[in-house]
Amino acid sequence: MSEAIRLLAQDKGLSEDALLHVLVDALASAYKRREGAADEVVVEVDPQTMDFRFIAFDLDEDGNWINERDDTPRREELGRIAAQTFRQVMSQRIREVERDRKFEEYANREGDIVTGIIQRTDSRYTLLDLGRVEALLPQAEQVPYERPAAGDRAKAYIVEVRKTIKGPQIVVSRTHPGLIKRLFELEVPEIADGIVEIKACAREPGHRTKIAVSSNDHNVDPVGACVGARGGRVRMVVNEMRGEKIDIIQYSDDLPEFVEKALQPAKVSQVNISDDRTQADVIVPDHMLSLAIGREGQNARLAARLTGVRVDIRSETQVAEGVPPHGHSLDPDVEYAEGQWVGNTETGEMEWHSTDGTVLSESDWLAQQAAANRAEAEAPAQPPPELVVEPPAEPVDEPPAEPEPPAEPEPPAEPEPPVEPEPPVEPMVDVPGEPAAEPTGEPAEQSEPPAGAQAPRSDG
Template sequence: MSNPDLMDALQALAADKGISVDTLFGALADALESAYKRLPGAHEYAWVTIDPETVEFRVMAQELDEDGEPIGEEFDVTPADFGRIAAQTAKQVMSQRIREVEREMKYEEYAGREGDIVTGIIQQTDSRYTLLDLGRVEALLPQAEQVPYEKPEPGARVKAYIVEVRKTAKGPQIVVSRTHPGLIKRLFELEVPEIADGVVEIKACAREPGARTKIAVWSNDPNVDPVGACVGARGARVRMVVNELRGEKIDIVPFSEDAPDFVAKALSPAKVKEVRIDEETGTAEVIVPDYQLSLAIGKEGQNARLAARLTGWRVDIKSESQLAEEQAYANQEWAEGEWVVDPETGEQVWQPAEGGEAISAEQWSQAAESLAEREVEDGPDAVVEALEADAQQRAAAAEGVDGEDSGGEPEEAAETAATVEDAVSTSSEPSSET
């Protein structure tokens, strides 16, 4: 059977659907084979052949043996009225196969494109997801992948990052994101030719969607400034990225293989005085001037948090005053002892490890106030000298040197006061005023 108009129809259909003519021939052959096998008395093992030049199709068959294997020669079993039967049954099968081919082509177009950036038009949105029209297919933008406080407006054109391409019975399902850090890298590739050419690389990226982003860039050419290439003339390049991200702030810092240097640069715009790296704990202790402390930490810790993600180190920021206080505290010698409960009075008292009279909390407080007043009036050096003198007097009293010259009660009172003051100044839990 031959139909001269069939070739024209197939070519027009192929052009309209974007499908090759050979693919349509295969779909047509399957449709005709399905139609033949529905006829009464049809051979079990039969197939349809189509001449691509004349569009002449025939039904060929072979006999089967007891094991179901084809035997003998092929023979033509084309029914006399097969054209009418084919016209009735092939249309539905043909339409179904064309839809399957279209779905397969759409999937093949986006399969393996995870990590690419696409531009779509917002179609509809609800509390669960937003649909983006990419042309031939639709992309799914889940609520979790949307930037907080960014309200999708129907008809608006946005760029999104392909996270996943799923193959479903209804066609490919493309999941995109507006919060993925990869979106930042792809946007800079579009705006910065040096990144697209591989001269400049984005080594690391840390992002809090809708608020702030930090990227570390590196140049493979010593004559190219990586930060300047990304910023552009008068900030033109980075401004395009910021506009696409609806005003999200972007910090661009140079990448460094030296960990302390990289951590210091990652905390930009804060000025860092010193960085100490502890590789065992993975901590970077950062020392900044007092007036730079709030800038280094950032609003609600944002700057420090992004710097830690960018560098991979746990960032611990301290001011110079805090460091000096810690060092002074660490260098101070503390007496050994512990706070215990007096079994007779039930009060909490300080019991020195070397023995001696226990000190009540009230005595502790009075001694702390006394030391604080003496430090304000005479200075810390005078307090130290007084404590040393009291300690010497207490030692001499214990040996009986001053026992005859001083009255029993005054000597005992002086010894108790010295013991209290010494304990306050040297205990493991000193007063904050001392």
């Protein structure tokens, strides 16, 4: 019997003590289904011999204990119902213990990464098989443009572990900045050993990530340690993130210097920090303005999140012209700093404080970015309507060209024949050609012959 308990505990991944407690509960439940059972019973089991004994307690009407006796039944006395109850309770208790064990195993792993195999994907979530448990990857926590397929292996960041009736529900993410940090810990031994530290991380999932690193050993270059020989270490992280670009900069306690490095690869001429240290006015060479702002303001956005201050960028020409600092790029349609990232002193997490007073947690902000990226992915369907709109614009130009007929002054130009003094010359042409025209019976119609005479003369 003890060997059976050991094998069962090994199969279920439970300890033998936990399984013995399950056995005691199942025996007590089976005893109570026996006819003539006592009001209360305590089951004692010898773990070596697996012999068990039932100690029954009789109670009076007030619930007071009045008698204690050994009421261990023989096996044949338990009956079919008691045996069935034992099996049901045993199975139920084992499932409960398994659920509790799995929850305890992952409850302390929030903030860690796991590797799973994609089971299935739908419009709401992707299911990852972690072995004994399954993890839930919601659509909002998936990187835009990633197309997970069943059977693929993927790493994810544990965001939350919930305890449910069916077992632990593990919620994971591939958009959380912590995933980048954990991946670097796996690839860079100096980070795992505490020599190199990731001070800050700003990320736009699927596009670009900036991390700031520092070294606790002056002999170790933090940026070089993260990049690795020929970029081998950072390449492993980039491959895991499906090609997401990663910028690694050296952290600095000097805020102007930190802002300058955060805007790399752009070169900065000057950085002015406000008195409250919440805003940075950055001046860059004219040819560096677009690079400092980045595509759709991405570089400036990430720099603001990485440093925790609002970043306003101006070119040297704009400064000379007296253009005031502003919270957006030259293109008013491309805004990259409509607020600022502020650290929450209670939770230790960054929060986005918008200029309109809205406060978003980092996860909510990332969810908004994911929604915006999905909308951007559907945007290519819009250009065709624009192309269709242009052709109608051409016919609109043609109708104005049609009014040209009324502008034709050529019919009034017909009066020019009377202006022409050529009718007197016509007799010289008509005398040899048409003697019949000499009768003077047509003097009143002389206005018509000149018009008619012009046609042949123009033909000639």
